[in-house]
Amino acid sequence: MKKKGLVAIVGRPNVGKSTLFNRIIREKKAIVEDIPGVTRDRMYGTAEWLTLPFIVIDTGGITLQDAPFAKEIKMQAEIAIDEADVIVFVINYREGITPEDEVVAKILYKSKKPVLLAVNKYDKKESDEEAYQFMTLGFGEPTLISSTHGIGVGDLLDKVVNSMPRQPDINQKDVTNIAIIGKPNVGKSSLVNAITGENRMIVSEISGTTTDAVDSKITVNNQKYVLIDTAGIRKRGRIYENLEKYSYLRSLTSINKADIVLLIIDASVPISDQDTNIGGLAFEEHKPIILIGNKWDIIENKNTNSMIKKEEEFKAYFKYLQYAHMVFISAKENLRISKIFSAVEHVNENLKKRIKTSVLNEVLNKAQLLNPAPNHNGGRLKIYYGSQVEAYLPTFVMFVNNPSYVHFSYKRFLENQIRQQFDFDGVPMNLIFRERK
Ligand code: GDP
Ligand code: GDP
Numbered sequence: 539m540k541k542k543g544l545v546a547i548v549g550r551p552n553v554g555k556s557t558l559f560n561r562i563i564r565e566k567k568a569i570v571e572d573i574p575g576v577t578r579d580r581m582y583g584t585a586e587w588l589t590l591p592f593i594v595i596d597t598g599g600i601t602l603q604d605a606p607f608a609k610e611i612k613m614q615a616e617i618a619i620d621e622a623d624v625i626v627f628v629i630n631y632r633e634g635i636t637p638e639d640e641v642v643a644k645i646l647y648k649s650k651k652p653v654l655l656a657v658n659k660y661d662k663k664e665s666d667e668e669a670y671q672f673m674t675l676g677f678g679e680p681t682l683i684s685s686t687h688g689i690g691v692g693d694l695l696d697k698v699v700n701s702m703p704r705q706p707d708i709n710q711k712d713v714t715n716i717a718i719i720g721k722p723n724v725g726k727s728s729l730v731n732a733i734t735g736e737n738r739m740i741v742s743e744i745s746g747t748t749t750d751a752v753d754s755k756i757t758v759n760n761q762k763y764v765l766i767d768t769a770g771i772r773k774r775g776r777i778y779e780n781l782e783k784y785s786y787l788r789s790l791t792s793i794n795k796a797d798i799v800l801l802i803i804d805a806s807v808p809i810s811d812q813d814t815n816i817g818g819l820a821f822e823e824h825k826p827i828i829l830i831g832n833k834w835d836i837i838e839n840k841n842t843n844s845m846i847k848k849e850e851e852f853k854a855y856f857k858y859l860q861y862a863h864m865v866f867i868s869a870k871e872n873l874r875i876s877k878i879f880s881a882v883e884h885v886n887e888n889l890k891k892r893i894k895t896s897v898l899n900e901v902l903n904k905a906q907l908l909n910p911a912p913n914h915n916g917g918r919l920k921i922y923y924g925s926q927v928e929a930y931l932p933t934f935v936m937f938v939n940n941p942s943y944v945h946f947s948y949k950r951f952l953e954n955q956i957r958q959q960f961d962f963d964g965v966p967m968n969l970i971f972r973e974r975k
Pocket of ligand 1 (some may be wrong): 554
């Protein structure tokens with residue numbers, strides 16, 4: 539699995555960042571299931587250009603309350619420099635280069651990442667010579683664009699894709715990349731300490747190639763793991779640490795690199811929107827997720843049923859994670875940390891599981907007998923046969939009479955039937971419907 543590249547849009551207010559962002563991520567209107575607990579606040583999105591998928595973030599969406607312009611723009615630019623692979627610096631054609639643009643430029647000069655200058659609000663085709671005046675900013679030849687009309691945006695995306703560093707194939711077969719995510723104060727850094735302290739076999743800390751992120755390598759039960767961005771998790775006291783959107787962004791970049799995600803919650807307090815929104819990010823990125831309820835040591839009146847009860851209580855907030863494992867631990871007291879790795883090993887096994895076509899088709903036939911598909915979109919779905927195909931996540935291709943007859947509730951029914959017959963606990967599943975020719 540390759541990690542997706544990340545593009546950050548930066549610039550002073552009102553130059554058209556969010557308009558450009560929306561144009562880039564403009565997605566095909568797919569049938570979207572309404573998933574409760576998944577944030578629809580779009581500061582980031584996924585896009586594809588020339589078959590290369592990437593993530594776009596609008597740094598203008600990350601704001602500080604009552605902060606002067608300089609402080610806020612510094613934060614946004616620093617975040618872009620830290621997190622992005624390519625930075626798009628937007629200015630306004632109609633106003634020319636302003637002193638505020640120069641403030642932004644000055645911060646971006648420090649970046650070693652590619653910076654592409656986009657001169658926006660260039661609504662009518664004028665002579666290209668206009669472009670040269672903007673070269674004084676020092677970012678080479680700009681791209682003249684109109685985000686509202688779409689002019690030049692394709693040229694800009696060509697340059698984005700060309701400037702994107704080649705993403706290493708992070709899925710080396712023998713290493714599992716683990717992201718530890720969760721809102722501030724749930725115990726992420728305590729957990730990293732507990733894990734790395736317990737495992738004396740930390741091989742090394744590997745410096746990221748394009749970012750300052752530092753990952754930790756560990757070995758548990760002869761399996762190699764990389765804990766993603768442990769430095770970022772441990773780094774305390776950064777001014778933006780408690781900004782909710784920044785916290786999402788950090789989670790997103792870790793999730794992007796992960797094979798398996800550990801979503802940490804504080805089991806001693808009620809679940810908040812921030813917990814479910816961060817979980818939603820991992821879910822939307824289609825990653826296997828293990829729920830970790832931390833601070834078990836301070837839960838009062840525990841008995842043998844407490845974990846089961848708590849799991850039910852918490853999973854009610856994470857409706858989309860019913861199949862996920864949940865483990866209760868105390869990072870601080872170093873309790874049950876090994877249970878995390880048992881769950882990870884189980885997930886790893888399920889990711890590798892392959893179902894024989896004949897066995898799968900028995901299940902599919904029975905499922906259709908038991909519960910034939912309802913009429914949908916003017917027809918009734920008929921599955922002729924299905925088979926599991928090679929992919930990181932369990933992926934089943936169903937050959938059918940007409941894919942448009944698939945109702946998402948029937949898709950969910952089929953998924954549940956497969957899950958009932960085979961252990962795919964802890965991992966998301968892909969069902970793809972193709973017309974049989
Ligand atoms: P941001 O603050 O940088 O995110 O800027 P917005 O995307 O919110 O845009 C600020 C204003 O500029 C809005 O009224 C947009 O409709 C307008 N705008 C954005 N792009 C263009 C453009 O290409 N041409 C014109 N004429 N207006 C634009
Ligand atoms: P992070 O912001 O998610 O990295 O959280 P920290 O690891 O910095 O922990 C936040 C606070 O929770 C600190 O005061 C920790 O000592 C405390 N904490 C972390 N894990 C546990 C735990 O298992 N039990 C208890 N009682 N406190 C914990």
